[in-house]
Amino acid sequence: MSVDKATVRRIAKLARIALPEERVEPMMGELNGILGWIEQLQEVNVEGVEPMTSVVAQELRMRDDVVTTGGDAAAIVANAPRSEDNFFVVPKVLE
Amino acid sequence: MSERGARLIKGATGEWEIVIGMEVHAQVLSNAKLFSGAATTFGAEPNSQVSFVDAAMPGMLPVINRKCVEQAIRTGLGLKATINHRSVFDRKNYFYPDLPAGYQISQYKQPIVGAGEVTIDLPNGESRRVGIERLHLEQDAGKSLHDQHPDYSYVDLNRAGVALMEIVTKPHMRGSEEAAAFLRKLRAIVRYLGTCDGNMDEGSMRADVNVSVCRIGGYDKFRETGELKHLGIRCEIKNVNSMRFIAQAVEYEARRQVDILESGGTIAQETRLFDARAGETRSMRSKEEAHDYRYFPDPDLLPLEIDQAWIDEIARSLPELPDEKKARLMAAGLSAYDAAVLVAEKETADYFEAMVAEGVEAKAAANWLNNEYFGRLNKAGLTVTTGPVTPAQHAAILEMVASNIISGKIAKDVLDIVWQEGGDPRAHVEARGLRQVTDTSAIEAAVDAVIAANPDKVEEAKKKPKLAAWFVGQVMKETRGKANPQAVNAIVNDRLGIADGG
């Protein structure tokens, strides 16, 4: 499988990474280089093989239902490029 | 409108049926969030209930809250559903400012709860079963405020990461009444279970409604075969956050679809937004376009394994649910209507049960509440939880009636006094001298006095025994209602020479 320019644009959009038009074609080449190399996986017979869902065989540990954190809004927004009254601030989202 | 009328739409080319499925997001009642130790209470200061995990700081990892899992299992059992011994958390990837990690942890292919059902009670007294497709656990998003500034949106992550149960029904509802009845019943069930507070105003319960229309008979074919092709193409209406809006949204949407189909168009499967102000649904297609959620199992979590012993333990702790309670009350002699009214709201049921626990016989308690108290509450715009009278006060009043201390009529007066002034009903009865007069000689004297004062009426009554009631009324008036009415009756009949029960 290989990607075309429209697909590259679509993926970049999905990933929210600006891709100037002049970079689309070179990126297509880079991605197709990698995808072409990955293609060899198609020759492996994976019939009846379960995908790996957890690397370690153990049960999912659970936490107790107790409040252990919070109450420090200032620490939450401390690294924010823009904040006001402990809210994060972003350009207006149009509904 | 009859049930049948509610689900049929008349078009120019014939009649159409409405078919409805729902996806309900119910906020899990828990102290802490699904994957973090931050609090879940409503209305806190911005970002004050946010952990570094909820804010998706680098290197932060989710750890699941056992209580949330338990609540999902409990809800599943309440929906008579299969609990899956193994389920998987997936990431649903998309960008939005109130989704800090850029993905929502949800369950996609393997939910914690599988198929179940809910019995809905329709206004005409009929019941219908609505299939539940699945229930899965997922994180709530934060909140963006758009009206604080002309150019900026403000993001508060207090709600981000709160546990939600997404409950998906089969397309088994056939009109807005059924959809509303479903939501009411689901809400009652989760509130009985204590797994969600059902507070729609605070967003603890939010419904998306899937609406499609098909020609008459399509639905039955679908139920016979299970094949969706017999149904029309559905649109998902988001943001239907009150019972009232459900009816409006469904009616509007079904009519819109019929109009399109009848003019030769096709329905686009899409997400639509209900605009409560305009009472109409609007396409959200522009937002949908780029969505490709790229679900994959969250590698920060392991599969959720639930053993049968835990499920059994939760099952043992399940409370009596509305349907079972209703059946029990009917077995105790209540009418289907009275029983339905009492079980519909958890608070009402609890209130009723508290009266029974105080020793009031079930039927007497039901009659008293339905006939006396609920009407007063309604008129005053109050509910059982906000109203002024406690179950114990009701029980004290009814106990006095049962032991002939006061009459049924005085009981109503006592209720009014307690409503106004509070306090112990027995004390009010004593203080105001409302005790029923059961002393026969006092009643005889009163009866004789009335007879002596009205010789002409006595003659009349001998011919027309029905006039005895007039004498009883006069005696009750003389005694200011305190005479025992049965005793008065008997003595009046005796003096007038009328056979008992005449």
Next chain:
Amino acid sequence: MSEPTEFTLAEARDAVRAKKISSADLTKAFLSAVESARALNAFVTETPERALDMAKESDARIARDEARPLEGLPLAIKDLFCTKGVRTTAGSHILGNFVPPYESTVTQNLWDAGAVMLGKTNMDEFAMGSSNETSHFKPVINPWRARNSNQNLVPGGSSGGSAAAVSGSLCLAATGTDTGGSIRQPAAVAGIVGMKPTYGRCSRWGIVAFASSLDQAGPMTRTVRDAAILLRHMASVDEKDSTSVDLPVPDYEATLGSGVKGLRIGIPTEYRIDGAPPEIDALWAKGAEWLKAQGAEIIEVSLPHTKYALPAYYIVAPAEASSNLARYDGVRYGHRAAGTQDLTELYEKSRAEGFGPEVRRRILIGTYVLSAGYYDAYYLRAQKIRTLIKRDFEQAFEACDVLLTPATPGPAFALGEKSNNPISMYLNDVFTVTVNLAGLPAISVPAGLTANGLPLGLQIIGKAFDEATVLRAGRSIEVAANFSAKPQKWWTA
């Protein structure tokens, strides 16, 4: 006594505890070494004041006879570990001046054991790279140079700063993280010991995530003993990491000297790859002979799916990364592009400006392989191949106790030599990546020099949670190889 900066971690521990040198003096020696080695660009952030404060506290504890296991020992920390109050960059521009309000579990464990932090080491951006050239903070230079050459070489990656810091005697030891070989590969080409423990052995909490199902922290040290010591104090079960494993952490140092007598050493046939330099094969054969001479049994084993490991990795790792890196959006922390009009533009520009080319490329690959219609063919298939790779190892371990393989397909290479060809860069991890896919422990031990004097390593791979045997076998290689070469300190000149 040698120069304090040439101490092993074990030697320094003993000297500090015996009060032969104070932690403050030891720390000062390293701080001045760090200062005079800026040409290597091993550190992104130096924390001398904090180091001296910590050293002072250590000396006070030692004076009170309250020394903890790593009391007063100066370490370097890969800049992927979040350190409370100290800027953490992950080698990326997108984290901007991010200062974590929390401390990673692994580093907290180290501080609780008494260690001293010298600073944060440079690395490939988000740990994506094998040469340290993708760092936003410029490449790290390998302390090693080929004989009679003054060409700058890469230190490997992604833990290249940590490798250079240990190799150049700028710290006693360092932390690294290994997603596809990012500890072992730089360790091998910088002539030091590097170990990736079993997945789940060290908590991932507070380590900036690259690929969650592969990432694992581990020690980078001068000796195998030092790795044993450091690992013990990095590892712990952590209630904050659902994938960390609740097993006791053994005293690895205690069993280190047990030797390999009677141990069955597997030699995986499929690790013989075409085009590998003859020196690699020769060293590998020598390694087998060394172990055999110490009483081990050498067995040929087969890991049939080995060749699919690297391509499978380049599906799984970018897929997970594309999701893990979605949080870098310019909203809550990190770089935000200036002058954007709407939210989408803010996202797209902040991320395009904030991520370097390799990271952008991997995010796009990862996004693609998870996207509608491609998930089954790529991601799901790769995860199935992981199962097969894990199964290969399980079968091999029925016949042997550990595996012996080369650590890298070659020695350190020149800056820029491979940066225009992603796949040739990816091939640096060909011997290390299988271990990450299967979640196993492995160590790289310096074992020899190339003809022109550059270090090479051998790798020991073990069964899950059997780090003790891996370290034992690693120690046997170390004893036999008697590797004592050191880089010339050309950078201080």
